[in-house]
Amino acid sequence: MSSNNDQVVIPMLRRHTNGLPEMISTDGETITQGAVLSFHNICYRGQEKRGSLLRRRTVEKEILSNISGIVKPGLNAIMGPPGGGKSSLLDTLAAREDPCGLSGEVLINGVHQPANFRYNSGYMVQDDVVVHTLSVRENLQFSAALRLPTTMTNQEKDERLNYIIKELNLDGVANSKVRPRELQKRTSIAVELITDPAILFLDEPTNGLDPSTANTVFSLLKSISEQGRTIIFSIHQPRYSIFKLFDSLTLLASGKLMYHGPAQEALEYFESAGYSGEEYQNPADFFLDIINGNVPSINREEENEAEETEQLFQREKPVIEALAEFYANSAFYRDTEAELERLAGGRNSRSLAFREITCVTSFFHQLRWIFWRSFKNLLGFPSVTRRQVYATILLAAVVGGTFSVLKNDCTKIQNRFSWV
Template sequence: MDYIHSNPTYTVAVTAETTTHGVDFPDVNIEVKELIVSKNDTSDNGTIRAPLLSWNEAHHSMVDSMETVTISWENVNVHVKPKNRACCRGPDPNVVPKHVLRNVYGMVRPGSLVAIIGASGSGKTTLLNTLTSRVNSETLSASGDIKINGIDVGTGIRNISAYVQQDDMFISTMTVKEHLTFRAMLRMDREVNKKRRLQRVDEVIQELGLKKCENNIIGDPGRLKGISGGEMRRLSFASEVLTNPPLLFCDEPTSGLDSFMAENIVQLLKNMADKGKTVLCTIHQPSSEVFALFHDVLVMAEGRVAYMGDTDGALQFYKQTGYPCPTNYNPADFYIMTMAVIPGKEPECKQKIETICDKFEETDRCKSIKNEIKSTAENPKKTGIIYEEAFSNTSRYEAPWYQQFVAVFARSTKTVIREPMVMRVRAAQTIVLALMLSLIYLQLDLDQPGVMNVNGVLFLVLTNVTFSSVFGVLNSFPLETPIFLREYGIGLYRVDVYFMSKCLAELPSFIFIPIVFCAITYWMIGLYATFEAFLVFTAILTLVSNIAVSFGYIVSTAANSVTTALAIAPPLMIPLLMFGGFFLNSDSVPPYFIWLEYLSWFKYANELIAVNQWSNIDSIECEVNGTIPCLYRNGEAVLKYLNFEADNRWLDWGLLFAMLIVYRFIAFLILFIKARKSKN
């Protein structure tokens, strides 16, 4: 930057371009008075051109003009809610709730990278979840004063922060750039145009070192080969920093990474903090090189604060307390080991932890933190973009409904097409089963024994289409539900958008596959040979296939895993199969099970395909003096024996369409309830 000297006391205007929340803010002007410049900064022509401030000072001045975040918290307590007793009697009053966090306090200013460390069970992740308003209200109760720039924003903290969770969750068949573009389209401010969104995606890819793998699929370890673990971790950060949030939380960002990649990730966090962000992260067993990158450290033990401040001060505090860190020993390991509860020595370890925590509360450093928290609360900043976003009453979704639908539908379609086990395996399975079934029932004779064969193959075809469709979607939701719940929780898209996109993306396969199956089996088996009858037969089985998909969606959305879905689907389907009119005549259904018959699409579909096959057959071969009795002289006799009525065809069509809609609505309702519970 050039600054022209004309007077010992003068005004300088600095112009720069910056970006916040994914939006450009050009011409940020900083007015500086009484600039003092030495003679050494004079150029040959007598004009002084000198840096106004050091890089760090200039940077922080720029940051202040853009708005930053100071987060503070005090008296934070979290208890585990006791479980209810049997017979709806509520929790046992004699059970003392476990105290997970005990009067936790702290403060982090802009430009700081803070490490929250401690032994397992010390309360690190619980603190992070509490600060971000992500505590599970069903199992935990939380209280305390958590403030942004001195203001209690409540759940509004989610609007101005990003949370990189410990588990990396992505749609495995998407590429890195496609995933980031999807996030940019749905999460960036509505005012940002598409060109700027795509430009921001390229910027983030470049900044986080993802350029070489931007066109590679993300993959799924152990199932689908994709990008490396380090690249996947960086992609998690890229997903969250697209909107350039001023506040960033990270839960164990180095878990599962080698030492080099762990240092790379923490250096990335430090770079973000150096740009003015407020960054807090829990970290598990960092190396000494990684630990040295942090500006401050918060040591947790048994749900209490054992120390908070700069890393050098931590060594001095523990030394004064009587626990000096050995020479050439990793300080992070020392803090964790010192504050750990060793099995078999619980009373001594807990007493030591309480002593250290109590001594820290008596230090000037602790008193200074609490005074700063109080001072910030007494002088809150109630203006600016951050304040407006935190208390925004507008929709929690940045993108409008149609934009959400376009983005989610495009992603769902790519997933269906690229999933290696979906189209190819399902198509191959359909062709093989169709050929096998057709060869077994090849060109059936229309005689007395043939009636049983035709009825059997009709119901077998119906059963095959149903089971293949149900089992084809049992993994649709359990595999993606964790990703959906996370994306729904941060307001990427609505539940109805996701559900409709999934249904429409998978619809073509459940239309195409039944048509292929019918085209092979109908003519090879030798059913009623008219094109009109073939079209009706195909339409019935296509509708049945989609009803079965709807039923599969109910099981899929209700189950928490694919294993559970596979376990509960057959027992639910067998009763519906039994009341389909083949194994049990409709007149023989017990009255107390009549409701199951009405819920079975097998009953209505079986009646339709039987009517389609037999209603136009006027005669069936019958040997008068033969050994085989003449049971059926025409198709009408067959329908009468099965207790089917041709007049019911329109009722059957209507009920099948109603089932298609009702079953799918039930599946949507289950998914909606799950989403709402996870959000709360």
């Protein structure tokens, strides 16, 4: 991907007491500290090994093909079938993908993505990284100690922790162990909010959750996004109660863009493409059925649709290629391209001085807190810890008993060296 030496960082969302993002003024222009992320012509080719063990060869595979779009503050979903490229796009936008084979641009508020973007954004992986033997508050304390600057006082860090705990409705379980799956997800989100990032990435946030718990997590994410935060996440097949919370939808298949626009207008878009769903069908299921070829297009001659659209879908070509071409000729694509050109046009002249938050803690500070977490983790498994202590004492007794009968004269010492 293209790079730039401009020292631009992602803003921290400094909120007033009413919870709304603070407005700042730069060169006479009032700007909301919500981050608009745009991606321009993202292409990604990876290496794939094929063939048997003796005749294995490495071939290039196109993972993302010329993907462009804009995500604004709110819930921004990236959907698609398995292997469609949604996780690769998410990692690319989060600056976590291998740059080898990657091309295109990612802009933040119209300027190039900074080199320290990973420190200024939050990223929650599929598998929770919280320590289950620690309480919610202790997990947050560990994250705050490593990710917040040492110039902040303990009182300021505690105030930050209490604010996040209250914001995520964790007051009643703040001192409880992180055991239930829902609590693990909410704690993982809280850990990423420690630095108050303007952009939060989530990889399959409903992975391993039952429908009711998934609803609770997304209701929480919706309330967070309404405070001016940009949340971008990959998701496979959400239920309708979750889908209706989405602000924008990016639909990928085989690395190609099927749709990018407002989530609640996607049904109407696919109807214009010649696909009609059932009255009470989940839109997410409907979209994936279309991509997988399980929903036939309606007869456009009988429906008297536009001539160019008829010709497009009467061609004998795979559904994915037809949908990608249909999107490239749609009004959504033209509107997105116009806005992308406007954002890209000002990337060399616009440079906003946002607060910079990077990894500023020293090695020994980190080492001390890692020892603290390890010790707390040992206390969380008392039976295992006792067995380890008993085993150590038994081993020491056996080894000590073996050598206790030996004398310390020259002959015995020589005998001991001869054993070695």
